[in-house]
Amino acid sequence: MSEQQRYRVIKRLASGGMAEVFVAESAGIEGFKKQVAIKRVLPQLSKKEQFIAMFLDEARLSAHLSHSNVVSVFDIGVGDGTYFIVMEYVDGADLRALLEHQKKLGRPMNVEVASFIAAKMCQGLAYAHELCTADGKPLQIVHRDITPANVLITRYGEVKIVDFGLAKASSQLAESDAGIIKGKFGYLAPETVLEQGVDQRVDIFALGIILWEMLAGRRLFLGDSDYITVRLVRDAVIPSLQQINGEVPHELEQIIRRALARDPAARYRTARELGRDLTRFLYRHGRPVSEYDVAALVERAKGGPARAVDGTQKIAELIDMMLLEFKSLTKEPNAGGGGSGLSLLPSLDTTTSLLHMPTHSSSSPPGSDGPLGGLADELEGPESLHEDEASSSVAAWFRGLIPR
Ligand SMILES: Nc1ncnc2c1ncn2[C@@H]1O[C@H](COP(=O)(O)OP(=O)(O)O)[C@@H](O)[C@H]1O
Ligand SMILES: [Mg+2]
Secondary structure, three states: OOOEEEEEEEEEEEEOOOEEEEEEEEOOOOOOOOEEEEEEEOHHHOOOHHHHHHHHHHHHHHOOOOOOOEOOEEEEEEEOOEEEEEEEOOOEEEHHHHHHHHHHHOOOOOHHHHHHHHHHHHHHHHHHHHOEOOOOOEOOOOOOOOOHHHEEEEOOOOEEEOOOOHHHHHOOOOOOOOOOOOOOHHHOOHHHHOOOOOOOHHHHHHHHHHHHHHHHOOOOOOOOOHHHHHHHHHHOOOOOHHHHOOOOOHHHHHHHHHHOOOOHHHOOOOHHHHHHHHHHHHHHHOOOOOHHHHHHHHHHHHOOOOOOOHHHHHHHHHHOOOEEEEEEOOOOOOOOOOOOOHHHOOOHHHOOOOOOOOOHHHHOOOOOOOOOOOOOHHHHOOOOOOHHHOOOOHHHHHHHHOOO
8 A cells, every 4th residue: 555645736737637747746755846737627527437547547547658759647646635646847838829820820830840749749649559468469459539629739849648548548438527528529530430440540640630620720620510520530521721821831741641541541540650651751852950949839838928917816726725646546446457447447536635726627627717718719619519410439429429
């Protein structure tokens, strides 16, 4: 049994439908301070046993990932009535913020920089997709939620994918439980909305969407409602990039088209192959590109007008006083064993925190505050489903929506 872990919250980064993300530092260890990011499941979701069981399974699995293009997970814990993931803090910006910045400038991202970011994403994806157990059994890891918000970029231009596998858990939640689905339909793959089974190629398709968007300077699949967005995904009609952005060479457009093939069988089979083609393209294309160029972009994007709102500032100050305390779950005797039953869930009221978190978390609408609040609608997606369109699971919703 492990000791209690303590982290002092420095600020809240974001609040979504499923969790809140904080920057924190280890507390109580004299002279040793390390900044981490803590993802805290919204307390009201901690009672959804199926969700939590899968969330913990996926988080444990992601704790095995160790690659420079993947955000490292350090620990998983329970306390203060909910669950936590402690991970590497990425000091920089997410790709959504970079895309928003480009949109404000009214021009797409530079071809080499966009291709470089995509190639780095491929390296992180290929690593996770190909990971095996010690005895050589493929772990079959699929991210399932490759979106610009899950691509983090450090101030030094390193590209890191975050939240591996967590979408699998969130699919256990009904739409009414959380706003997780909102704004995410536009990064699904056609086979997902057609319920034809999901494998690693859904991540390749999502990466293709992101690369297309970096180069087009606009969203690929975005309708006036979620329903229309899902239909656009299903049909997967890809407008010519070269017609939108004359800088995009034919070779790159062909690579992106293959990543975005509607039929998974016609798509790149692996992230490794896609990454290899992008790297070849970059070498052939001529102009050198490196992390320094990506770093410059992060700096420019962050140098925009301050986004702090009075209220947000107040909350940030309050959070400054918070101490999160929890018990690590990674050192439990059964930790790491996939498919854990509900009996593995520790009782939530066995641990207490020194200070209680403010209650704003449960009442704030997703994405309404934090540094990423107020993003352009186009990046966030249209409003959520109408009452009568909502159903108990994503699959059921697709079933009702997609005529076959
Ligand atoms: N490890 C991290 N380091 C720095 N920022 C992070 C980290 N994890 C998440 N974030 C920030 O929090 C945002 C919201 O994260 P998350 O709760 O996963 O919502 P989403 O569903 O939009 O990805 C991310 O887009 C990113 O800006
Ligand atoms: Mg995320």
